[in-house]
Amino acid sequence: MARRLAISVLGNGLYNAKHHEAALSVRETELSMLRRLGDAEERMLVTQGNLAMSYTVLRRSEQASNMLRDVYSGRVRLNGKEREQTVIAANNYAASLYFLKRFDEVKSLLRGMLPVARRVLGDGNAATLRMRWIYARALYDDTDGTLNDQREAVTTLEDVAPTARRVFGRAHPLTSTIEDYLRNARAVLDQSSP
Helix, strand or coil: CHHHHHHHHHHHHHHHCCCHHHHHHHHHHHHHHHHHHCCCHHHHHHHHHHHHHHHHHCCCHHHHHHHHHHHHHHHHHHHCCCCHHHHHHHHHHHHHHHHCCCHHHHHHHHHHHHHHHHHHCCCCCHHHHHHHHHHHHHHHHCCCCCHHHHHHHHHHHHHHHHHHHHHHCCCCHHHHHHHHHHHHHHHHHHHHCC
16 A cells, blocks of 8 residues: 555656656556556546646647546446536546547537536536536537537626636636637627628
């Protein structure tokens, strides 16, 4: 047990010190060791999430997304959909898909998880707000999207922005970003509408 904890602390320390290649190596070793030892699935999911962060920071987006998919499906299997850890895992996976511009997959995943997040965590929860924002971004940024997608993005952002202001305050970076997206989405919709 002490060795498993030590390797995790080492990986996290290297990551926090911005020694990302070294952290990646340690985290890959940690996951391999946990699998070999048949460790608890919860611990493996946390390790896989950490490994995905290392892949992300090293711009290995496809590997990060694949790992986050595995974390999300592992959370569904271990905890069920109606848990905060599963909602957060879905959020992380959706964000990775968004950065890969796989907008249809983002929309499909989040259409299923948004009602769960709202029911389990509530509309004012940070994870729910982020999930709705990612969903609106996928609608807005999809070049193959329809006028109805643009309208839905604006409607979603109009609903999310006041909640973000109330929960985080006007000066919070997420609130500012949501409001910027809302302004841009409205402008695009105004130009697109007949």
